[in-house]
Amino acid sequence: MPTMEQGDSSMLYLNGAFMALEQGRIAVEDRGFQLGDGVYEVLKVDAGKLLWMEDHLDRLLWSLGEIRLHEALEGHPLHSILPRLVESSGVVRGSVYVQVTRGVAPRDFLFPERTSPTVLAYAQEEEFVGADELLAGITLHAVEDIRWARCDIKSTNLLAAVLAKQAAREAGAGEVLYVSPEGLVREGGSSNVFVFLDGVLRTHPASNRILNGITRQHVLELARGLAITVDETAVQFDDLIRAEEVFIASTTRDVMPVVGVSAPDRDYLTLSGGRPGPVTLRLADAMRAAIAVELGAPSPTMLGSS
Numbered sequence: 001m002p003t004m005e006q007g008d009s010s011m012l013y014l015n016g017a018f019m020a021l022e023q024g025r026i027a028v029e030d031r032g033f034q035l036g037d038g039v040y041e042v043l044k045v046d047a048g049k050l051l052w053m054e055d056h057l058d059r060l061l062w063s064l065g066e067i068r069l070h071e072a073l074e075g076h077p078l079h080s081i082l083p084r085l086v087e088s089s090g091v092v093r094g095s096v097y098v099q100v101t102r103g104v105a106p107r108d109f110l111f112p113e114r115t116s117p118t119v120l121a122y123a124q125e126e127e128f129v130g131a132d133e134l135l136a137g138i139t140l141h142a143v144e145d146i147r148w149a150r151c152d153i154k155s156t157n158l159l160a161a162v163l164a165k166q167a168a169r170e171a172g173a174g175e176v177l178y179v180s181p182e183g184l185v186r187e188g189g190s191s192n193v194f195v196f197l198d199g200v201l202r203t204h205p206a207s208n209r210i211l212n213g214i215t216r217q218h219v220l221e222l223a224r225g226l227a228i229t230v231d232e233t234a235v236q237f238d239d240l241i242r243a244e245e246v247f248i249a250s251t252t253r254d255v256m257p258v259v260g261v262s263a264p265d266r267d268y269l270t271l272s273g274g275r276p277g278p279v280t281l282r283l284a285d286a287m288r289a290a291i292a293v294e295l296g297a298p299s300p301t302m303l304g305s306s
């Protein structure tokens with residue numbers, strides 16, 4: 001097995017071998033490539049360490065179970081490979097992408113008789129959201145949620161997300177807002193949505209209609225710790241508009257204030273009074289502190305909010 005060299009910032013692990021990212025090759029008949037028959041995870045790297053790795057690996061195993069690929073990681077050393085990848089890549093602030101597919105087989109919808117899964121992971125440098133960006137907030141673009149009914153599986157079938165994200169970008173927004181045909185707020189394009197409404201922090205329940213974000217789960221825990229009343233029931237789009245505060249949460253953006261929303265059939269609307277609200281800032285600070293504790297790093301309070 002080729003060894004890893006220190007400080008190669010594009011190190012790839014692919015099916016038992018380490019190589020530069022550009023050297024990775026996936027077969028034409030990989031089921032992930034042809035059928036989207038796979039699942040993935042994105043983990044945050046901060047201070048050169050992986051954040052909440054166990055949570056992400058648990059969700060990866062759960063996703064694999066849901067697509068009947070339980071055996072893919074049986075006895076697999078992914079737990080030790082991921083930290084080694086981060087260390088050898090020299091990535092201090094960034095992310096690790098992990099993907100597992102049902103492997104290479106002649107193209108057929110049915111499962112191959114013998115599966116040899118494709119397992120890959122790589123670490124990359126990434127800019128995190130800075131204080132200015134955080135205080136400016138983000139805008140959402142609402143689209144009807146046309147994804148499948150198993151959004152709880154972190155599947156590599158992301159075509160609906162690709163189209164929605166592109167539509168949001170073309171509308172000048174920073175993130176997608178998926179709304180159900182009944183007008184319920186589901187989640188962001190790659191984030192969960194929180195609404196502080198009538199003094200209660202509301203977010204969509206962890207059902208088949210959303211991905212139960214790792215960050216979402218930590219936000220809920222932090223909110224309860226701060227004695228903020230939490231209710232995991234979905235809000236209507238009209239409630240989002242009149243909410244005191246709105247924010248999104250995800251691995252790459254932590255807690256990010258939302259200041260406006262557009263939709264194909266509506267004028268742009270200001271949300272949260274057009275600036276990050278106090279509850280959002282408290283949670284953003286609490287999140288930063290929790291991450292610092294987890295990583296064993298010092299935690300300056302970036303926003304000075306309380």
Ligand SMILES: Cc1ncc(COP(=O)(O)O)c(C=O)c1O
Binds near residue numbers: 192215251
């Ligand atoms: C659809 C969707 N919802 C929510 C999230 C947030 O999940 P996490 O906090 O685990 O990053 C993601 C992350 O990519 C996502 O793709």
